[in-house]
Amino acid sequence: MKLFFTIVLACTCIAGGSCLQCFTCSAVSDPCTLDITTCLSTITNCQTVSSQTITFLDESDFETISRIDQRCEVPSEDFSLRTGRVFISQNIHLCSSDRCNDQTEAEPANNTRNGLQCFGCFNSSTESCLANQQRVDCVGRQNRCVDGKGRQRLLPIGSNMVLKGCATTNLCELGVDLRAFSLLLSEVSCCEGALCNGDRGSTTTAxxxxxxxxxxxxxxxxxxxxxxxxxxxxxxxxxxxxxxxDPPAQRWAVGQLRYHDSAGSDMEPELA
Structure with a gap:
């Protein structure tokens, strides 16, 4: 079947001109080994997908997983989410010449702070999320504060999940499939402005x-x-x-001087 598909693809490319060739590979936290594939005649770009997942069990215990995928272009987009305990990001790079996607390691995520702050938490319930929320510095293209609910397999807190944090706009529309990151959002709401996703009267952890x-x-x-x-x-x-x-004698002398000045003015002879 694979041979038949290859023959059909080759015939299609010959009939319609040349087809783009791209490298393909996939690896997690290691360099990948490149292979060459011929894309469909309708595809005009090679695609590099770099993704990163960071999970924090506590301040000193965390795990980072980086992944790279090289392929002919498929519909995909950049996104980023940061909750304080979980950080996920995906970066897409396109190029249009044969075998131009020769990168073998994932690009690092953009961790440059952009000035926005949101409340962040990642827990099994709304109550525990509010009790442990903290201020989170948004990075890269994260321009919204987010509240969400769903299911997860990232942290040992059970399958149900409630989160707050920073997000890119496209995550606010449930338009991004996060199942490859062990996340499935069923509800999400976003707002603009610093700390706009905080509940009044709730307890926050600095x-x-x-x-x-x-x-x-x-x-x-x-x-x-x-x-x-x-x-x-x-x-x-x-x-x-x-x-x-001040010496008493000095004070006495000052007093005597004032007395003599006063007495002398009284005894001064009158002019004829």
């Missing part, structure tokens, strides 16, 4: 790194206030001490 930075700033401010207070107190003590140690 990001540890940001919490340490805030604590350092508070300590510095307290030190500056304390130093200013100590300096002001020392200046007051110095002024009070200077007045207290």
């Amino acid at each position: 990001d540890p790194g940001r919490q340490r930075q805030d604590m350092i700033v508070i300590i510095i401010v307290l030190i500056v206030i304390a130093a200013f207070s100590i300096i002001s107190l020392l200046v007051l003590v110095w002024r009070w001490g200077k007045r207290a140690v």
Whole structure:
């Protein structure tokens, strides 16, 4: 059957001109071995798909899985999701010449912060998600804050999943198939603006790194206030001490001088 398909494809390419040739390969966390394939006459691009999944069991225990797929172009698109405990991304690169997709390792994901922050969590229920949510810095093209529900096989929390985090716009429309990433979203809603996906009155867990930075700033401010207070107190003590140690004789002499000035003005002879 495969031989028959190859013969038909070759005849089609001969009849209609030349068909594009692309490399094919697939590998997880390792370089892939390239093979050559001839694409259908309707395909004009070779495609490289680089994807990455990072899962955090805690702050120090995490796993990174990178995958590369080389092929003739099929419908696909870039996307990215970050919840604090889970990060997934997919990047598509196209080229249009024969065997142009010769990359053997996945491209690294875009982890450049873009200034947007959203609340993030990834738990088995709404209650546990709200109780453990934290602020998440969005990266790359993530331009929406997201709330979602569905099923998962990424973390040992059971199959049901509730999430909050940062996402690219296309994830907000349930238009991206995430089953290859062990995720299946059944509900999703997105909003624009910093921290717009937070529930009022809910308990939030601050990001540890940001919490340490805030604590350092508070300590510095307290030190500056304390130093200013100590300096002001020392200046007051110095002024009070200077007045207290003036010699009595000096004060008496000043008084006598004022007395003589007063007496001398009374005894001054009148002019004729």
